[in-house]
Amino acid sequence: MQNPEGHRQTLHEMSAALLDEGLIDQLEQFDLNDRANAAYWHAVEELQNSPGHYRGASTYDVVQIDNGKLLGTISRSIFNFANDQPLGASFAYDGKIYSDSDGIRLTLGLSRKVGTISGLVMEMNGRRYQLVETERMIAGVTHHPLSDADTYRALIDTAQVAQEERDLRAFEKVRPYIESAAFCICSACLDRFGARDDCPTCEGKGFVKKPALAVLR
Numbered sequence: 001m002q003n004p005e006g007h008r009q010t011l012h013e014m015s016a017a018l019l020d021e022g023l024i025d026q027l028e029q030f031d032l033n034d035r036a037n038a039a040y041w042h043a044v045e046e047l048q049n050s051p052g053h054y055r056g057a058s059t060y061d062v063v064q065i066d067n068g069k070l071l072g073t074i075s076r077s078i079f080n081f082a083n084d085q086p087l088g089a090s091f092a093y094d095g096k097i098y099s100d101s102d103g104i105r106l107t108l109g110l111s112r113k114v115g116t117i118s119g120l121v122m123e124m125n126g127r128r129y130q131l132v133e134t135e136r137m138i139a140g141v142t143h144h145p146l147s148d149a150d151t152y153r154a155l156i157d158t159a160q161v162a163q164e165e166r167d168l169r170a171f172e173k174v175r176p177y178i179e180s181a182a183f184c185i186c187s188a189c190l191d192r193f194g195a196r197d198d199c200p201t202c203e204g205k206g207f208v209k210k211p212a213l214a215v216l217r
């Protein structure tokens with residue numbers, strides 16, 4: 001599930017509509033909302049334990065992994081080369097991302113070449129490229145990945161408390177910013193109190209720069 005906040009909101013709107021139509025009573029609405037909330041917590045826990053996913057609402061730099069060269073950018077499913085390669089007469093852009101049951105792939109308009117995307121890595125012509133998120137739409141507003149370490153610390157502290165207290169409102173406000181940030185939780189100490197202080201990987205911070213960014217920048 002790419003957007004658990006949006007999904008939860010949709011389910012709550014549906015139950016409100018069903019109540020309005022008199023198709024369910026208030027108790028049933030409460031039960032439906034409760035299930036939607038439980039599904040939300042389940043989805044975010046899965047997201048926390050999985051590597052990054054391609055998101056249609058995000059903008060990415062497509063960077064060749066072995067040499068760090070910028071191939072192009074993907075913005076809202078549209079791909080354009082970084083350099084000014086001539087466009088075909090009938091193409092307004094260089095390529096497009098398609099997503100279906102077979103997976104996610106980039107199809108280039110002119111050459112008909114196809115790249116396959118899994119996680120945030122694309123393979124095309126035997127080369128591997130990292131997708132580095134540069135912008136994300138959150139609640140209708142474009143944000144750049146959070147890169148301030150103190151703000152990130154404050155956000156993950158807020159999220160941890162909210163998750164423990166099952167405070168949905170607070171948690172779903174901060175989660176998209178944490179997920180799209182330039183940092184991620186340190187995989188060596190997992191930001192656990194005690195283990196964190198002596199952790200050489202994150203130097204006691206509990207989080208590190210995302211691997212893709214550390215390698216490429």
Ligand SMILES: [Zn+2]
Nearest residue numbers: 186189199202
């Ligand atoms: Zn650590």
